[in-house]
Amino acid sequence: MYVRKEAVLSSQIEGTQSSLNDVLAAEAEILAPDAPQDVDEVVNYVNALNHGLQRLDTLPVSVRLIREIHRDLMTDKLGRAAGNGHRTLEHLYLHPIVSVNEIQTLIGTTYPAANDLVSRLTEHGILEEITGQKRNRRFIYRAYTQLFQEA
Numbered sequence: 053m054y055v056r057k058e059a060v061l062s063s064q065i066e067g068t069q070s071s072l073n074d075v076l077a078a079e080a081e082i083l084a085p086d087a088p089q090d091v092d093e094v095v096n097y098v099n100a101l102n103h104g105l106q107r108l109d110t111l112p113v114s115v116r117l118i119r120e121i122h123r124d125l126m127t128d129k130l131g132r133a134a135g136n137g138h139r140t141l142e143h144l145y146l147h148p149i150v151s152v153n154e155i156q157t158l159i160g161t162t163y164p165a166a167n168d169l170v171s172r173l174t175e176h177g178i179l180e181e182i183t184g185q186k187r188n189r190r191f192i193y194r195a196y197t198q199l200f201q202e203a
Contacts, residue, residue, distance in 0.1 A: 055105070059097040070094045100124040115199070119145060122195075136161065136169055141178075148193040149182070 060072050070091040075098065078091045104121040111117045123141060136159040143158050144150065156166035170191060173179040179191040 055101045056098050059094050059101060096125060118199075137173070140169060140173070144179075144193040144196065148197050149190055150179075150193075151188065151190055 056075050057072055060070060060075060070093075074091045075094050078095050079098075100121050103124055104117060107117055107120060119141075123138060139159055140155055143155075147154070150170075152163065152167045152170050155170055156163050159166060159169070170179060174181060174191065178193065178195070180194050181189050182192050183189050
C-alpha cells in the first residue's frame with residue numbers, strides 16, 4: 053500500500069489528479085467513468101516501483117537499477133514508440149545532451165518522427181530543451197545528469 057501512496061504523491065507533484073482510491077479502482081478494473089485519465093500513469097509508476105523493489109533482491113541500489121526502473125516508466129509512457137524510446141534512453145545514458153538530428157540518426161527514421169519522439173520525451177519531463185532556439189535545439193536528460201552533481 054505504501055508503494056501506491058508514494059506513486060500517487062510523486063505523480064501529483066508532476067500534476068496528475070489521480071487519488072489513491074482511483075489507483076486501487078484501476079487495479080481492480082472497476083474504474084468509474086469520471087475517474088482521472090492520468091490514473092494509468094500512476095499505475096505504471098506503481099508497477100515500476102514494484103519492479104525495482106523486486107530487483108533489490110539481486111541488485112544493489114545502483115545506476116543499473118535506476119536505469120531499469122526508468123526504462124519501465126518510459127516504455128509505458130511512450131506506447132508504440134517504446135522501441136525507439138528505449139533505444140533513445142539507452143543513448144541518453146552515454147550522451148545526456150542531444151539534438152533531434154542525433155536521435156534521427158540513432159533510430160534511423162525521418163526527421164519529423166524523431167522530432168515527435170523528442171517532443172514526447174520533453175512533454176513527459178524526460179528531456180528538457182536548453183537552447184531557447186527554434187532551430188538547432190539541444191535537449192538535456194536533466195534527471196540523469198543531476199545524479200552526478202554534488203549536493
